[in-house]
Amino acid sequence: MTVYAGQGDAHRSLALLWGAPEEPRAGRSGPKPGLSVDAIVSAGIAVADAEGMAALSMRAVGERLGRTAMALYTYVPGKAELLDLMHDRVLAELTGELPPEPAAGPAAEHAPGLPPAEHWRDAVTAWAEALYACYLRHPWVLQVSQARPVLGPAELAAMEALLRALRPTGLAPRRLRGAVAALWQFVRGLAATTADARGAAAATGVADADWWAARSARLVELAPDFAERFPLLTALQSTGGGAPEDSHREAFRTGLAVLLDGIAAGEPEEPSPTS
Amino acid sequence: MTVYAGQGDAHRSLALLWGAPEEPRAGRSGPKPGLSVDAIVSAGIAVADAEGMAALSMRAVGERLGRTAMALYTYVPGKAELLDLMHDRVLAELTGELPPEPAAGPAAEHAPGLPPAEHWRDAVTAWAEALYACYLRHPWVLQVSQARPVLGPAELAAMEALLRALRPTGLAPRRLRGAVAALWQFVRGLAATTADARGAAAATGVADADWWAARSARLVELAPDFAERFPLLTALQSTGGGAPEDSHREAFRTGLAVLLDGIAAGEPEEPSPTS
DNA sequence: GGGCGATACTTTACGCCATAAGGAGATGCT
DNA sequence: AGCATCTCCTTATGGCGTAAAGTATCGCCC
Numbered sequence: 001m002t003v004y005a006g007q008g009d010a011h012r013s014l015a016l017l018w019g020a021p022e023e024p025r026a027g028r029s030g031p032k033p034g035l036s037v038d039a040i041v042s043a044g045i046a047v048a049d050a051e052g053m054a055a056l057s058m059r060a061v062g063e064r065l066g067r068t069a070m071a072l073y074t075y076v077p078g079k080a081e082l083l084d085l086m087h088d089r090v091l092a093e094l095t096g097e098l099p100p101e102p103a104a105g106p107a108a109e110h111a112p113g114l115p116p117a118e119h120w121r122d123a124v125t126a127w128a129e130a131l132y133a134c135y136l137r138h139p140w141v142l143q144v145s146q147a148r149p150v151l152g153p154a155e156l157a158a159m160e161a162l163l164r165a166l167r168p169t170g171l172a173p174r175r176l177r178g179a180v181a182a183l184w185q186f187v188r189g190l191a192a193t194t195a196d197a198r199g200a201a202a203a204t205g206v207a208d209a210d211w212w213a214a215r216s217a218r219l220v221e222l223a224p225d226f227a228e229r230f231p232l233l234t235a236l237q238s239t240g241g242g243a244p245e246d247s248h249r250e251a252f253r254t255g256l257a258v259l260l261d262g263i264a265a266g267e268p269e270e271p272s273p274t275s
Numbered sequence: 276m277t278v279y280a281g282q283g284d285a286h287r288s289l290a291l292l293w294g295a296p297e298e299p300r301a302g303r304s305g306p307k308p309g310l311s312v313d314a315i316v317s318a319g320i321a322v323a324d325a326e327g328m329a330a331l332s333m334r335a336v337g338e339r340l341g342r343t344a345m346a347l348y349t350y351v352p353g354k355a356e357l358l359d360l361m362h363d364r365v366l367a368e369l370t371g372e373l374p375p376e377p378a379a380g381p382a383a384e385h386a387p388g389l390p391p392a393e394h395w396r397d398a399v400t401a402w403a404e405a406l407y408a409c410y411l412r413h414p415w416v417l418q419v420s421q422a423r424p425v426l427g428p429a430e431l432a433a434m435e436a437l438l439r440a441l442r443p444t445g446l447a448p449r450r451l452r453g454a455v456a457a458l459w460q461f462v463r464g465l466a467a468t469t470a471d472a473r474g475a476a477a478a479t480g481v482a483d484a485d486w487w488a489a490r491s492a493r494l495v496e497l498a499p500d501f502a503e504r505f506p507l508l509t510a511l512q513s514t515g516g517g518a519p520e521d522s523h524r525e526a527f528r529t530g531l532a533v534l535l536d537g538i539a540a541g542e543p544e545e546p547s548p549t550s
Numbered sequence: 551g552g553g554c555g556a557t558a559c560t561t562t563a564c565g566c567c568a569t570a571a572g573g574a575g576a577t578g579c580t
Numbered sequence: 581a582g583c584a585t586c587t588c589c590t591t592a593t594g595g596c597g598t599a600a601a602g603t604a605t606c607g608c609c610c
Binding site (some may be wrong): 303304305306307332333334344345354399511 | 595599
């Protein structure tokens with residue numbers, strides 16, 4: 001089952017996401033904390049990565065840390081907030097931005113995460129590929145409702161990275177907003193499709209192509225007039241061919257190409273060659 | 276919480292979606308069925324529309340029909356399949372295609388659902404607006420995992436309608452697939468954003484603009500270096516302005532414009548004026 | 551018309567879930 | 581030493597989906 005994130009107390013959630021100012025902490029009575037928000041988030045991600053979203057319960061997370069479910073509530077207000085944190089932590093892989101601790105490093109101004117690119121098309125493509133890959137590494141994130149932005153640091157950093165990649169286009173703010181929305185949603189949606197195809201294949205032990213073939217056969221059986229009702233769909237499908245796993249990559253490439261062409265069409269003048 | 280659809284027995288699900296051939300039914304013993312799959316799906320949609328996805332339980336649906344939760348299992352294999360059916364039924368609003376019963380009407384070949392348009396840009400825009408509106412009428416659909424296509428008749432009809440709108444572009448199959456994916460995901464994603472903004476406003480009684488302002492203020496408070504860490508984001512936000520609800524419509528329009536321009540850029544020759 | 555098998559629907563029960571409430575033990579300041 | 585404070589536990593509540601088994605109702609066939 002999917003879970004509706006962003007439902008938690010926004011105040012607490014935001015504070016946790018941005019690494020709350022932390023009361024002095026020095027000179028506090030009581031036993032030292034044996035856990036940390038960070039450890040809990042990591043455990044949550046580990047559970048979700050390994051067992052899937054459906055298996056992510058407070059009990060399961062606690063168990064992985066050698067605690068009961070209730071122990072977690074000392075650190076995290078509830079499951080919804082934990083999901084917000086997990087979501088943002090995963091997105092941090094994109095930019096190499098580590099959420100709460102800016103701590104150590106003297107140099108390393110900003111871990112780049114994404115290599116610099118010559119042309120903005122390459123930069124945007126690299127961004128999209130990175131996001132796509134990130135979603136596929138943690139497919140459960142796609143089941144966290146994208147509704148209600150969580151506004152965690154990693155999410156904003158990812159957005160900033162995309163804006164940086166798009167800067168050479170000189171797009172007007174309005175069009176820029178549209179482009180950003182379209183790009184993000186496209187990558188997310190396509191990742192969901194890919195992730196699910198993989199999931200189905202893994203769960204049933206049936207290869208993607210076979211599953212699809214079986215499905216199509218059954219469909220024709222149930223709707224004998226399929227080709228007449230959906231002529232264009234039928235035609236498009238017949239040209240589809242190709243290896244099953246490749247078809248997602250192709251859809252990714254071609255869909256992205258459409259978006260990039262659309263962005264290019266909106267450039268006011270000629271783009272500067274570098275960011 | 277969101278729910279993972281497409282998890283039910285694919286066989287049963289498909290059969291129900293396409294209006295299973297129905298065993299003879301004449302001359303069957305036992306009490307006459309007091310319910311129907313259709314009624315159950317309608318009740319489910321009513322519950323979800325009124326109370327939200329979180330309140331959608333088998334008990335709640337049964338109660339609305341004056342039955343217990345278990346009574347539903349005579350008609351529907353489980354909750355997952357019910358969700359598939361609800362999803363497809365909602366999408367049927369798009370094309371006016373009524374899923375199982377082609378029954379009555381002598382004329383009325385195919386309810387058009389969407390008005391014919393002169394230029395493909397208008398046709399695609401109309402399609403996108405219709406899908407967007409449909410999602411906003413039933414926001415809970417956006418919490419049904421888009422992963423794993425359900426392949427119901429309405430979903431396919433919606434796809435076919437989009438292909439019809441895009442036909443005048445003469446796009447090559449590969450690019451066409453990319454364009455379809457990008458368009459669908461964009462509309463869905465943006466609808467999710469809009470729906471959630473509305474949901475937050477309704478739940479908290481705070482207007483969108485106020486909520487956003489409060490959130491931003493808190494954010495700056497938590498991350499004082501916000502403007503330095505996210506300069507482009509800050510700049511973009513400052514140009515944002517505008518009424519809150521309008522901003523979604525604007526993002527919709529501009530994002531769609533990007534997509535349409537991208538599609539136009541891929542046309543092999545000049546488009547034929549009509550479909 | 552009497553019985554019998556099929557069907558619709560109910561009650562009950564199981565094992566999950568998130569989390570509210572309250573108690574036990576550890577800790578460090580005064 | 582006393583005590584407030586904090587972590588973590590046990591227990592309990594009210595939900596969930598659905599398996600299992602019981603009951604009532606219908607229609608066919610003898």
